[in-house]
Amino acid sequence: MRAALDAPRTTAPVLLSEDVRDATLDPGEAPMPAAVLVAVTDRRAPGLILTRRTDTLRRHAGQVAFPGGRIDPDDDGPIGAALREAREEIGLDPAAVEIVGPADRYRTVTGFEVTPVIGVIPPDLAFTPEPGEVAAVFEVPLDFVLDPVNHVESSAQWQGVERRYYEINWGGHRIWGATAAMLVNLSRRLDWPAMAAA
Template identity: 60%
Template sequence: MSLVESLRDALAGRHDAAPELIGGDVLEGEEPGAGPITPAAVLVAIVDRPDPTVILTLRPETMRKHPGQVSFPGGRIDPGDDGPVAAALREAEEEIGLPPAAVELIGLADRYRTITGFEVTPVVGLVAPDLPLRPNPHEVADLFEAPLRHLLDPAHHVMRSAMWRGRERHYYEIDYEGRRIWGATAAMIVNLTRRLEPAA
């Protein structure tokens, strides 16, 4: 069974499995539950290559939220969106020019609540290789692909800690060719890995 097929099976049965999932203790801002929760969604776009990759973006340093961080395309779920899938596809089209029709839905991963007040649903989808993507310079400083196998390998999930507002915070970090993937994005990747474990 391929890695993508294993991921599809793991997400199809995600309510039956109960791995230990990551919560919201990442170095981002306020405590979980300190304010209203904003529903959001991201697209985990897996590129259908012989060795599948994942599309990731680098947020510009000028962004008000999470500047300079590596992230999945995505954002808040607007009132006009028909749920997290529609929101993730809309955001991916706005941010990187990925047509919604080009995405084959694999499944929904576990929601992740950030300590900046977002409850994020990762929408996992499959896309063809070498699509003519057009990053929006206002939202994306750079666009790159990282191997799915590398991201899901627990050996690359490094736990870090830092002092933030008087207390020690712990967060995951994944390095790929000098790219620092951390915080909520890394935590959602770790959660995907943990979903795969029962199906391995």
Template identity: 60%
Template sequence: MTLAERLRAALDFPPPVGLLPGDLVEGTAGQPVPAAVLVAVTRRSEPGVILTVRRDDLRTHAGQVAFPGGRVDSADAGVTHAALREAQEEVGLDPALVDVWGVADPYVTVTNFSVIPVLGSVPSDLPLVPHEREVADLFEAPLAFLLDPANQRAITAEYQGRMRTYYQIDWEGRRIWGATAAMLVNLSRRLQWS
């Protein structure tokens, strides 16, 4: 069974012990805002994952590496629809080209979004185009590298007067950290328990 097949199958299992629930920050008011991201796994012998670099002038998570995605709108027919819509808006990914596998475990961000990762496979080498107002760049990183616990470093730093631990994955000069890295850590842990 390939890594992509194992990851797809792992979605059928109950959440394993030890998943990262989110960035638990005291003083966060109200219910988290529903959001969804697309973890698009490319169909190739060594699959990759499509990631974006958010523009530096965005209100939230500026300049960060992220999965295509965003807020679930009232017009969306659920989180899968939201993730596919956002991926089409952000990188021009045609929803019809995505073979949706299912959803993974929610992660609550420090900005109070409850993000649901939607996983699916896409053809390799698609002619994707970054949205000029939202995405500064996009790239593909190897799935095996991202899911390898040896590449997932826990880092402690001060944030809003408190010490906070987050995960970071460095790949070819790209710093994948925060919620995106945490969701990859959770997928990795699902694989280990399935």
């Protein structure tokens, strides 16, 4: 996957850069750095580990997300933050993750600039969700979530602004917003239709 991320392309991919900004945030305010772990399972048909956030969280309650959060001063950059957050949220041992590298950053509606960190993990690990943050941990087929056919563009009115976003529906799970946008970017960066056909 690292080679695919670095491979030269004849045309640059069109990437998504940010959600519509929250009207309560200062437009000049610097975004808060954050990182998420894009954990790909090392199996013949790779999967992707996602979480469903608890319904009691102040922001993004009940939504599907990658394990992750803000980058703390003690973290070793985005990779350190992604590994720490994955340990805290789902009990993933950092030693079990083979880091591939960072992907394209994405700015969220809530003022975070998120660096997705791609890593490969063994299949069928037992996860321990942190009950205050994570309601469920599940695996989706990587080829499904990266296939542009499954990237549905939708829109909704939010704070008086039409917000356009992508969503990916799999197995009763609605993956949308920033998580879907990062998957769309990864698909475009990898030129997934061509890569999947190779």
